[in-house]
Amino acid sequence: KRRHKHSDELEKKIQNHLTDSMKPPGADGDIWELFAEEGEMKIYRKELVEDGLICDPLKAVHSIGNVTAREMCHYFWDTDVRMEWEGTIESFRVIEVPEEFTTIIYQTHRRVWPSAQRDCLYLSSMVKVDNPPSVGDKIPHDTWIVCNFSVDHPEANPVSGCVRALIEIALICQTFITPPKDGGPITRDCLQCDIIYVANVNPGGWAPASVLRSIYKREYPKFLRRFTAYVQDKTRKLDI
Numbered sequence: 001k002r003r004h005k006h007s008d009e010l011e012k013k014i015q016n017h018l019t020d021s022m023k024p025p026g027a028d029g030d031i032w033e034l035f036a037e038e039g040e041m042k043i044y045r046k047e048l049v050e051d052g053l054i055c056d057p058l059k060a061v062h063s064i065g066n067v068t069a070r071e072m073c074h075y076f077w078d079t080d081v082r083m084e085w086e087g088t089i090e091s092f093r094v095i096e097v098p099e100e101f102t103t104i105i106y107q108t109h110r111r112v113w114p115s116a117q118r119d120c121l122y123l124s125s126m127v128k129v130d131n132p133p134s135v136g137d138k139i140p141h142d143t144w145i146v147c148n149f150s151v152d153h154p155e156a157n158p159v160s161g162c163v164r165a166l167i168e169i170a171l172i173c174q175t176f177i178t179p180p181k182d183g184g185p186i187t188r189d190c191l192q193c194d195i196i197y198v199a200n201v202n203p204g205g206w207a208p209a210s211v212l213r214s215i216y217k218r219e220y221p222k223f224l225r226r227f228t229a230y231v232q233d234k235t236r237k238l239d240i
């Protein structure tokens, strides 16, 4: 059961995301504010201040065609392509690979004046979910999750001057297949991928509420637009 130091914590977090994060916003009686909407993409936030720090939880739901849940999670998890879609990190290093689809990453984010620069040290794991809860009456073909959460590590060797931000993030993707009416083969056009992205970021130290909230308001929609477009582009049939 315990494959590495963080196995138990990882399992618990994945279970929590599958029960809590997969509920549509508002189902849990919580009041989510819809703050960005573009087509199928809807981004919700809550205002949360902990110890005087802005820790606004974020939840985004999206649905895109022509890709599978595994492709979405692979490109989100795979550090080989991280800098191709991530716009806010200045540098990152894979510190340790505890097991095949689990890495421990140290990354620094671009500094946002007047706040101090932030860094993150987190475990990132990609897992296929066996018995997913089905949302509504659609039956998913498969469900994948990437779970990123802050951990400690002796070899982080942090950049001096950085304030350590703490993150709890998950990308949960489900593939839905609509076979062609004429009984023909299943192609990419039969695929739909439903996406849930939840992010809880504690900035780790003081930053003006107005600065933080404007960063989140700008960066999350940009990230979801850019990342989903990136995966659709990487998986598109090669133009012959």
Ligand SMILES: CCCCCc1ccc(-c2ccc(S(=O)(=O)CCO)cc2)cc1CCc1ccccn1
Pocket (backbone or CB within 6 Å): 086, 088, 089, 109, 112, 115, 116, 118, 120, 148, 165, 167, 169, 199, 201, 203, 207, 212, 215, 216, 219, 220, 223
């Ligand atoms: C003064 C700035 C304080 C916040 C700095 C901060 C901290 C953490 C994060 C962040 C955001 C997404 C992830 S991830 O989804 O796991 C992907 C891998 O990188 C991990 C970390 C970002 C940012 C910078 C602000 C910001 C907010 C949203 C989106 C992008 N940038």
